[in-house]
Amino acid sequence: xxxxxxxxxxxxxxxxxxxxxxxxxxxxxxxxxxxxxxxxxxxxxxxxxxxxxxxxxxxxxxxxxxxxxxxxxxxxxxxxxxxxxxxxxxxxxxxxxxxxxxxxxxxxxxxxxxxxxxxxxxxxxxxxxxxxxxxxxxxxxxxxxxxxxxxxxxxxxxxxxxxxxxxxxxxxxxxxxxxxxxxxx
Numbered sequence: 001x002x003x004x005x006x007x008x009x010x011x012x013x014x015x016x017x018x019x020x021x022x023x024x025x026x027x028x029x030x031x032x033x034x035x036x037x038x039x040x041x042x043x044x045x046x047x048x049x050x051x052x053x054x055x056x057x058x059x060x061x062x063x064x065x066x067x068x069x070x071x072x073x074x075x076x077x078x079x080x081x082x083x084x085x086x087x088x089x090x091x092x093x094x095x096x097x098x099x100x101x102x103x104x105x106x107x108x109x110x111x112x113x114x115x116x117x118x119x120x121x122x123x124x125x126x127x128x129x130x131x132x133x134x135x136x137x138x139x140x141x142x143x144x145x146x147x148x149x150x151x152x153x154x155x156x157x158x159x160x161x162x163x164x165x166x167x168x169x170x171x172x173x174x175x176x177x178x179x180x181x182x183x184x185x
Contacts, residue, residue: 029068030111030160037157045157052154055147060139064106070158072108075100078120081140084133088121113156127152 001011004020034053036044045053056062065071075091078084079102091100104120117123118130131151135143143151 027166030162032110032160033157034154035160046153048150048153049157050154052150052152052157055143055150056154059135059141059143059147061134061151064138065109069108069110071106074106075103076106076138077101077103079137082137084137086121090120109155109158111159113152113159127155131155 001016001020002008005011005016008016033044033049037050037053056065062070064074064076067073078086078090084102086102089101091103092098094100112118113127116127116130117125118127119133124130124133128148131148132143135141135148
């Protein structure tokens, strides 16, 4: 903390802790080939991935999957256009508001090809099936198999590589006589 917050007599504070965690989390975004494409590298995506991006944009997926993370900022009803059967009441359980029934946080699509199973309850084990269901229930369209394959290819291009040095276990100082013992709970 002394190195991160130079000149502060007591650098270990709740505010500085929050700033440090925020700085760490902002760097967890793993750049993908889609980022390279968005930054002007027209060769970063295959033809199929570009078709998937076009379909993703033209079918309305960005209504919910927005921003740098392509989701993670909004809550939306699962079954927005056509009802989706689920016993999970969603945010209603937290808020007590019947308008929040079947409302869930829209997930980020970053690394989505690696994060299955999908949906709020992990009930969908195929990314193709997740895309098909989202197309129908959320935007009210029946995607053709080729469209699903293209979108899945695009979603695969959202897979980024984690900088191993960034998430490596840090070297800690030697424990001393005043070092607290680990909490066994």
